Amino acid sequence: MSTGTTKLDVVVSDVVPVNELVTRFHFRRRDGALLPTFSGGAHVVVEMRDGERTRLNPYSLMGSPLDTREYTISVRRDDAGRGGSLFMHRHVRPGMEMVISYPVNLFSLDLRARKHLMLAGGIGITPFMAQTAQLAAEGGNFELHYTCRTASLGTYADVLAERYDRRVRLYHDDRDERIELDRLLSSQPLGTHLYVCGPSGMIGWVRDRAASLGWPAETVHFEHFAAPQPGAPFDVTLALSGRTIRVGEQQSLLEAIEAAGVDPPYLCRGGVCGQCETNVISHDGKFIHNDHWLSEEEHRSCGKIMPCVSRFEGRSLVLER
């Protein structure tokens, strides 16, 4: 029934360079009203009108959920990426009118936790900005471990250290500092929940170690910032709408379907929420499943695809869309 989320008309109220790679954007509602309340870990999908194309990228809200006069996001420039972050950096200026989605939370705090242990890598710090603000206001018990390449790329490290002092530990790759993960994970009090957001290698490492040290899966929470991967162009036939379309090298299957005028549902655009799941009617070739939603068995059986992140290589593909 729903395609995408409810939209919000906003104006860019400020653009603030944070360091050589990261810029922060502030949004206010065009009508001056308060923005919707959200919870720590939520993201919004930002619509970018880039010439002919509409780009839709998800970004974590990093302001305090207690203050909804404005939303803030931080965008790390990815020179090799598909262009969304470059568009934000190059073209978005204060005063510009934009459209963003209502907040969606796919990385929420488990409010039963007695303690929240947070592990961030690089730009993966952003959801924790809101979560720590939320927890601090309620007297919640948290501890944040944050790894970054160099001190100057430690986005908001200074802000966090000042706000939370010893609850924050910083690690710099260029100084060979590394989280002592096993020790950290083995010394937590019962009732601790673990949250990790960062590069997929880091997420994999943390989940593996936690599992082998006996952490129950439901106490380990992670958020991938999986952008769709570029790849060879391919053709796809959409059976319900009766169209055949080409998916470009830098385009996701979801974006190609949208560009063809079909309005498929989505929430995360990162392969984790399940909303864009689409049945495969027939195929001759191989899937490159980049999602974290379908089970391994579902990946093998080739009956479904998540068009927001997955691709295809081969002669023909027909989807029920």
Added chain:
Amino acid sequence: MGITFRNETFRNDFTFRNSPEHVRRFPFPFHEDSYMYAVNIEPHVAGPKGSVLENLIDVDEHYVAEMQDRALVLAEDPLRCQSLPHMTLAGWDLLELLMEQQALGYPEHFTLTRDGDRWRWINRPLGIDDTFTFGDVSTLPYGPMEYITRQSQGDFCILDQRDGNLWMDAGMVTTQADWSLDFDIGMNFFEWHAPVPLAHEKGIFVRALKFLTNIQQGKPARRLNWTMTINPRLDTSPENYHKWGPDRTTVTPENVGEKVHLRVELQSFWRLPRSNGIVFPIRCYLIKMDELVTQPKWARRLHRVIRDLPDELANYKGLTRYRPTLVEWLSKLDDGSPTSPGFGPD
């Protein structure tokens, strides 16, 4: 202007009645002459003026009497209202939602004023005028969920979302059709639905859960469900089975019209913003057969639906015992002519 609240009871002398205007706004749940179990979820958007969907949270002529009945149930059994410790934030979310919606839909009866986190809530039908600090439990006479659901029609299940599942971790449940919060609290979606027949095979529940965990802020959804109740009892809980269970044996051809009630639940589903939980308000509407059959289309159609209901469903809904008496009584009002499509009366 405003609603005229009825003075009536849902127990003992059972003086509950629907005014003629309320009969016509009754959410009759059958859009065709047969009934099949389905998930039938749709967006919860405001509907036609005068219908129960005119406002997203409906307040009607039974409001004051229902709230009095709820207070009686809670006095006897405080476990009808429970909230696990991690659900307090969701309780505040619900308080905000209900105060906002009631004040928006019925400004002559409810007023909400906010000055930062200092809030003032005026509920004229119940004679309440309270000022409190949003987020500070000590400034209200009850926890936030209990406070506001003692002033809102319908039951409320607040669900925590974790591990791709929903957990019934808080609720105010005093008008339920034969289930128990005290039994279900802490259970996940599959656990609390375990007794439903037929549906599992169809994978309905897997799909419903996927749908519900994807409910978005600002986009509530709804569905209708129905059953039947003997006498206008709001509280047909398992705890009180000894009171209402035997009622089923008291239906006679003479008293069908007065005793048998169609019970329709309007369930809506909302994402709560601060806690990221989901709330299901389950709003119960009752109508006795005598009132329902004042609409000839509904009389004809209900006859066909009840007559043709598969036995397992009739059993599940607890109708088996008095179904023949009811069908016989309704059959006299069915002249065999076709019914028009849609839910509304002709």
